[in-house]
Amino acid sequence: MTFAERMLRIDRRIIFLVIGLCTLLPLLFPVGLPIKISSEVRGVYDYIEALPEGSVFLLSLDFDPASKPELYPQAIAILRHAFKKNLRVIGMTLWVSGTGLADQILSLTAKEAGKENGKDYVFLGWSPGGSAVILNMGQDLYNAFPADYGGKATKGLPVLAGVQNLRDVTYAVSLGAGNPGVEAWYVFGKDKYKFELGGGCTGVIAPGLYPLLRSGQINGLIGGLRGAAEYETLIGQKGKAVAGMDAQSATHLAIIVLVAICNIFYFSLRRQQRRHDGLGS
């Protein structure tokens, strides 16, 4: 068996180990590679930055714990920014399995910023109906969410003063891991009720959302852990996403090298095979 054949039949567990080490070592010994800010992430940041104090900001945390590593840092960074700007924050989720996580994110960030539930922010929780909830909120927010996550009646909450439906929302951001998520918020929300919309998503669905970005259907897009790291850099509060960027770069490099090596071995083996066949005939 030639070297190329042996390498192409290598135990896959060795590759897992290489990837594992490439992830673990930069996390233990960070290098601090520079993070370049992309225009799509800046789109969300600039819009929130330009909002006047007291504007109504809706954050829909449309994900569950399976997407926590990518969307949790995004949510924390955006909420820190919104609370720093003294916006009135309305949190909610369209994913029933993400309700507890969404509540935890909002409560922790609000506590950190010294914000009061009901006055500065509210977490509406989850309501059944998927995308139809957005339409329901567009007609009457209090009909879709008669009570907040804690069971308190939403009507009369100071944070919702002057808010009757989605037309009264200044800016909305959906952090989506699938459907319903950013697309649903555009189709059933922004397109119909005319508020500005930004998006955040997992890396898997990011390529599918770029057409919405280009056409101006969303004004910014935070894609995956990298997007979260960019946002953390913009607000000047580096967190879990920035810490993970060295590991992300190292694993990407490892995968590129592995793909290149495999191709070299594959083509060298094919060349050997052809030469062997030529000699045989």
Place this chain on the structure above:
Amino acid sequence: MDLSFDVILGAWIATGLTLFILSFLYEDNPLFKLAEHLYVGVSLGYTIVKTYDTVVMTLILRPILDKGEWSLLIPVAIGMLMLTRYVPKAAWLSRYAFAFIVGIGAGLAIPRTISSFILKQIEDTVRPLLAVAPGGGITFDYSLLNPASHLNAIIILIGVVSVLFYFFFSVEHSGPGKAVARAGILFLMISFGAAFGYTVMARMSLLIGRLTDLIEFSDASYGRPTLWLFLLTVATLIVLSRRGSSHPPQQ
């Protein structure tokens, strides 16, 4: 740092389940199966409880009992028709509930989807390929980095037309048509590559997330669950591997 008992317990459970799931990378084993079944069971149980609490208690029972909103019984009755699927003689009644859902769903989704994904995207695809400068004359933006540049508009136009032609099977792809179809394949491959690249990034992010937590939970304040449970997982794998080799599977 003093941590509460529930935080420490949570750290031990999270660490254990993470390591059990990762142990599958070595080989399939009972620890992985345990974690996998727990994941499915817990997520389903959580969803059922949350749905029951929100739908049945908050949105149905409380408004009826506290505010006398008896009109809510109409959607409840339509929903209950779904359950007739379990009674063969009355199963036909469930069709009314399904018809209601399909009708409402299609009515809501079709016009909005056409408007958002077809009309808006076509509008974006047929952007002007050249621009007229304020003082007269034609301008052309060559920047590939600017999504709204004229060069990108041309690339997108070529991509859309060639991919659509590739999926047009009524004409044989030969001669000039073959070149256009090949260009379509090229655009498709680039888009698959970009999607795969993002998928790799996403999967690596998940690994980073779990390893970050494992590093955090290796701290003495949590009782070093990462260290102890890693040793437990490795020991279990060794024992299972030895038992497997001493008792070969019967043919």
